[in-house]
Amino acid sequence: MxxxxxxxxxxxxxxxxxxxxxxxxxxxxxxxxxxxxxxxxxxxxxxxxxxxxxxxxxxxxxxxxxxxxxxxxxxxxxxxxxxxxxxxxxxxxxxxxxxxxxxxxxxxxxxxxxxxxxxxxxxxxxxxxxxxxxxxxxxxxxxxxxxxxxxxxxxxxTRPRATAVPVPSTALLAQALPQVDASDAFAVPLPKGATRDPLVWADAVFHQPPVWVASLMAARQAVVRLVGIDRAGSEVFDPVARTDDEVLLGIDQSHLGFRASVLCEPERVVVSTVVNLHNRRGRLYWAVVRRLHPAVVRTMLRRAAARVPRETATAR
Missing domain, CATH: 3.30.530.20 (START domain)
Incomplete structure (x- = not known):
């Protein structure tokens, strides 16, 4: 009892x-x-x-x-x-x-x-x-x-698992980049009662990373200049386009361009990444980053699923 x-x-x-x-x-x-x-x-x-x-x-x-x-x-x-x-x-x-x-x-x-x-x-x-x-x-x-x-x-x-899924076919992703050289997507179940606002999800995924991911990003900033790659600040995850259920973030740099899509579907949230490699530096950079990229996205998406607010804002 x-x-x-x-x-x-x-x-x-x-x-x-x-x-x-x-x-x-x-x-x-x-x-x-x-x-x-x-x-x-x-x-x-x-x-x-x-x-x-x-x-x-x-x-x-x-x-x-x-x-x-x-x-x-x-x-x-x-x-x-x-x-x-x-x-x-x-x-x-x-x-x-x-x-x-x-x-x-x-x-x-x-x-x-x-x-x-x-x-x-x-x-x-x-x-x-x-x-x-x-x-x-x-x-x-x-x-x-x-x-x-x-x-x-x-x-x-016990956080929700982020699983690999096919990259969704959406209007924003279709015109995100002139050419796609690499892409992937991961999804988590939409928590019961959670908001379906893709901007809120994007903030939870990309602006509240766990400590080890933030440390990797800081290390990246310190190293890239040594090999002639542009540094990137917080603007790398600024929204560049959105619809009611999807937001597109990203940046274009000399070595590559990338876009991240956060799509809120009825039963899941999907984070997709598409990359356009501009030159040899971009290809070498992506050859290293793609090894860590899936673990980073899965972790950030699982963390976000445990932190997003409810669908309707509370009122006093």
Whole structure:
């Protein structure tokens, strides 16, 4: 039997905090700690009987007391037989306790997954949520929650996989370069509730790289001048064209021209790269870079999939 309890004393009235509780799982949810975690998405406004979930965890709303509590009953196919709930409990006129409780039995593979991984992920998610509750109430926590080493490793291992796919045939890519000497494409599943704005995805992919990718780019800047290749700053990933579902980025230099396309399809996001090699320096440069390029793009795309915001911007 799993009984997991988290609670936080919030220096704000229960009526103020409870108003935010009633928006959980909706497009204007201010509590759920997305995009750091898979968004909670309900299929309709919060009410008994509404289906929803976050990531692979599915459930149904089975009780809702506006401003005070909401109870979700797990879909037993996820390996949990029971409920999780939020409660806002008044302490006095200026404070309340926010509580989250899981009461459930594990079944099937979840008997192993819960103690090894899911419990630790759940604890980290809920503590991040409690930080958001305090922040939205106007009192940011003095010591924000931090993920443990184990949570960071599990999160890294469970990010969506970026797989190689055929380069899409789109109008922007078709006219991106006068000649294409090399091309590839990688895709990740579109996370539930994630934005479909290609500009947001492009920023998440190319302007928020992991440390090791940023280090490679810095090393590239230091080395290229020695072999007569142009350096490139942040403008290398500036948009050059866009449509509603695709944005094209890139630059033309003396040794090569390249374009990167970020395409948001209904169920996946595709990052494509096309390259036009101008001369021998470009061919030598690409002969080296193409060895690292797939790993770099896969990593940046997986990282972006875990960080992009929800489709509808939150509103206060």
């Amino acid at each position: 799993v009984v997991n309890v988290h609670e936080r004393l919030v220096p704000a009235s229960a009526s103020r905090v409870g108003a935010f509780l009633d928006r959980v799982g909706g497009p204007d949810d201010l509590w759920w700690p997305a995009p750091a975690w898979p968004a909670m998405v309900l299929e309709a406004p919060l009410a008994a009987g509404v289906l929803g979930g976050h990531g692979p965890i599915r459930y149904r709303v089975t009780e809702h007391v506006p401003g005070r509590s909401v109870v979700f009953t797990f879909d037993e196919r996820v390996g949990l037989r029971g409920t999780h709930r939020f409660d806002v409990v008044p302490r006095d006129e200026r404070s309340c306790v926010v509580r989250h409780v899981i009461e459930a039995r594990t079944t099937g593979a979840m008997r192993l997954v819960w103690p090894l991984a899911m419990r630790w992920l759940h604890d980290a998610l809920v503590e991040d949520l409690m930080d958001r509750v305090e922040t939205e109430a106007g009192h940011p926590p003095a010591r924000p929650a931090r993920w443990s080493w184990w949570v960071r490793q599990v999160r890294r291992a």
